[in-house]
Amino acid sequence: MDLAVLTSLPDTAGVLQVRQPKQQQQYPRGAVMVKKVVVKAVGGFEQLQLTARASPCFRCPQVEKDGPPPEPLPDQVTVEVKACALNFYDIYIRQGLSPDTQPPCTLGLECAGVVVAVGEEVDTVKPGDHVAVHCPKGGACAEMITVGVDSVLVVPPEMSFDVAASFTVTYLTAYFTVFHMGGLREGGSVLIHSAAGGVGWAATQLAKTVPQVTVFGTASQHKHQAIKDNGVDFPIHYDQDYETEVLKQRPQGVSLVLDNLSGTDFTKSQNLLEPLGKVVLIGARSMVGKEQRNLWQVFKVWWDTKNVTPYSLVMNNHSIAGFNLNELRNKDPANFNRGWKKILEMITAKKLQPRIDSVWKFENIIEASKQISERKNIGKVIIKP
Numbered sequence: 001m002d003l004a005v006l007t008s009l010p011d012t013a014g015v016l017q018v019r020q021p022k023q024q025q026q027y028p029r030g031a032v033m034v035k036k037v038v039v040k041a042v043g044g045f046e047q048l049q050l051t052a053r054a055s056p057c058f059r060c061p062q063v064e065k066d067g068p069p070p071e072p073l074p075d076q077v078t079v080e081v082k083a084c085a086l087n088f089y090d091i092y093i094r095q096g097l098s099p100d101t102q103p104p105c106t107l108g109l110e111c112a113g114v115v116v117a118v119g120e121e122v123d124t125v126k127p128g129d130h131v132a133v134h135c136p137k138g139g140a141c142a143e144m145i146t147v148g149v150d151s152v153l154v155v156p157p158e159m160s161f162d163v164a165a166s167f168t169v170t171y172l173t174a175y176f177t178v179f180h181m182g183g184l185r186e187g188g189s190v191l192i193h194s195a196a197g198g199v200g201w202a203a204t205q206l207a208k209t210v211p212q213v214t215v216f217g218t219a220s221q222h223k224h225q226a227i228k229d230n231g232v233d234f235p236i237h238y239d240q241d242y243e244t245e246v247l248k249q250r251p252q253g254v255s256l257v258l259d260n261l262s263g264t265d266f267t268k269s270q271n272l273l274e275p276l277g278k279v280v281l282i283g284a285r286s287m288v289g290k291e292q293r294n295l296w297q298v299f300k301v302w303w304d305t306k307n308v309t310p311y312s313l314v315m316n317n318h319s320i321a322g323f324n325l326n327e328l329r330n331k332d333p334a335n336f337n338r339g340w341k342k343i344l345e346m347i348t349a350k351k352l353q354p355r356i357d358s359v360w361k362f363e364n365i366i367e368a369s370k371q372i373s374e375r376k377n378i379g380k381v382i383i384k385p
Contacts, residue, residue: 035385036142037365039103042096045366047103071146074121078146079133082161083359084111085140086381087169087198088283091373093138100326101137107365108140112155112164122149129154132164132344136326141362143385150333153340156348163347166354166380170198171206171343172336173325177258177280178206181321188255189214191246191272193265195232196223196378199282203258204231205352216246216254226378230355243268253277267306270318278319355379 040047072078087109092098094107115129125131131152139145155164178184190207194200195217207213208231217232224235234249236242246254253274259266260283269279308320329336346352357377360368362385371377 034143035362037107037362037383039094039105039107041103042094044094045369047094048107048365048369050362050365072117072119072122074119075149076119076146077115077122077125077131077149077152078117078144079111079113079131079152080116080144081111081113081133081140081142081385083113083165084108084383085165085169085198086368086372086383088372089169090369094369105137106139106142108138108142109135110165110168111135111140111145112161115152116144119149125149125152125154130157130159130161130164131155132168134168134329134340136329141365141383150337153344155344159348162356162359162382163354165382166198166356167202167343167347167352168340169325170380171202171347171352171354172339173199173282173323174202174206174258175339175343176325176328177282177323178203178256181280181323182256182258182278184210184213184256186211187213189216189250189274190256190258191216191218191242191254191269192232192258193218193260195219195227195230195235197260198380199258199260200227201230201355201379202352207231209346209351214250214254216242216249218242220375223378243272246272250274256280258282270308270320273316273318275317276319277317278321281320281322357381359384361385 034051036051038049038051040049085108089098089109090107093101093105094103096102111133112131113133115125115127115131117127118125132155133140133145133147134151134153135145135147136151153168178190182190184190184207188210190203190213192200192203192207192215195204196219200217200219204215204217204227207215214234215232216234216236217227218236218238219227221237221239224237227235234245236245253272255274255277257269257272257277257279259269259279259281266279266281273279312318313320343352347354355378357379358368358371359382362383365383368381368383371381
C-alpha cells in the first residue's frame with residue numbers, strides 16, 4: 001500500500017475561492033483587518049499563526065496583517081464566521097501529510113456563521129441566514145470568508161453556531177462509511193476506533209439508529225463512561241488487545257470495522273471480520289506521533305499497511321473499502337448534499353447530538369490544537385474569532 005492511503009482521510013472537498021470580484025456589492029466589514037489562523041510551514045505548534053495583534057511569545061501565536069476577503073462573485077456568498085471546528089486532519093496539514101493542502105495555508109475545514117452578502121446569481125441563500133460552511137481545502141478559521149454557494153448549508157437560527165460548525169466533516173464521514181459503504185444492518189456489529197473522537201462519536205450515534213446493533217469502541221480509560229453514555233456497548237482501552245477483547249464477546253467477528261489507524265491495525269481489522277464483513281479505511285492516524293512529523297514513523301506505517309489479495313477476500317467473503325469525503329463531493333456532489341441535509345435533519349430532530357468538547361479563542365489556537373493532538377478531547381474542539 002502506498003502513501004495514497006492518506007487520501008482516505010476524512011477531509012473536505014471543493015476549492016475555497018478568493019478571486020477579485022466582478023461586482024461591487026457592499027457588506028458589513030466590521031474591523032479593517034480580518035483575523036485568521038494560518039499554518040506558516042510544515043512543523044510543530046510554532047507554525048500556527050494568528051493574523052492579529054503582534055506578539056513574539058511562542059504560546060501566543062505570532063501575527064501578520066491581512067485584508068478582508070473579496071466581495072462575492074455571482075455564485076458565491078460571504079459569511080461572517082462565528083465558530084470554527086478543528087479536526088484531526090488539521091494535524092496532517094500542519095505536519096505536511098495531506099495530499100491536498102500544504103502549508104502555508106489558512107487552517108480549518110468547517111465553520112458556521114451568518115451570511116452577510118451573496119452574489120447576483122445566488123437564490124438559495126440570503127443575507128442574515130445562519131449557515132454551516134464546508135471549506136474544502138482549508139480556510140475556515142477566519143473572521144470572514146467568501147466561498148461558493150455549494151459550500152454552505154442553511155441551518156435553523158435556533159441551532160448554536162458551535163453545533164452548526166461541528167457536524168459537517170465528522171458526521172458526513174460517519175454517515176457514508178456506516179451506511180453507504182459499511183452497509184450496517186439490523187443485528188450487526190461494528191468496531192469503531194477512537195470512539196471518543198469526532199468521527200467515532202458520530203459513528204456510534206449513527207450505528208445505534210439501527211436496531212440491535214452492537215458497538216465496540218476503543219478509547220482511553222477515562223473516556224469510557226462518556227462513550228458508553230453515547231452508545232458504545234463494549235469500551236476497550238488502549239492497554240488492552242482490542243482483537244482479543246472483541247472476539248471474547250463476539251467469536252464470529254464483527255460486521256464492520258471503521259479503521260482510522262492503518263499500519264498493523266489494518267491487518268488486525270481484517271482479522272476481526274465475520275463472513276460478509278467489511279473494513280472501511282478512513283485514515284492513517286498512526287502516521288502522526290508527537291508534535292513534529294516523523295518520517296520514519298510515516299514510512300513504517302506505510303510499510304506495515306499490507307496489501308490485500310483478491311484471493312483472501314474471495315475465500316473469506318470479506319470486503320475492503322476506503323472513503324474520502326473530498327473526492328465524494330468532487331465526483332458526486334448530489335449524493336454529498338443529500339447526506340449533508342440528512343444529517344442536519346437528524347440533528348434538528350434530536351436523533352443525533354453532536355458533543356462540544358471545549359471552546360477556545362483564535363488567540364489560543366496552540367492550546368486548542370493540543371487538545372486534539374494529545375488526545376484529550378471527547379467530541380469536537382471549537383475555536384472562535
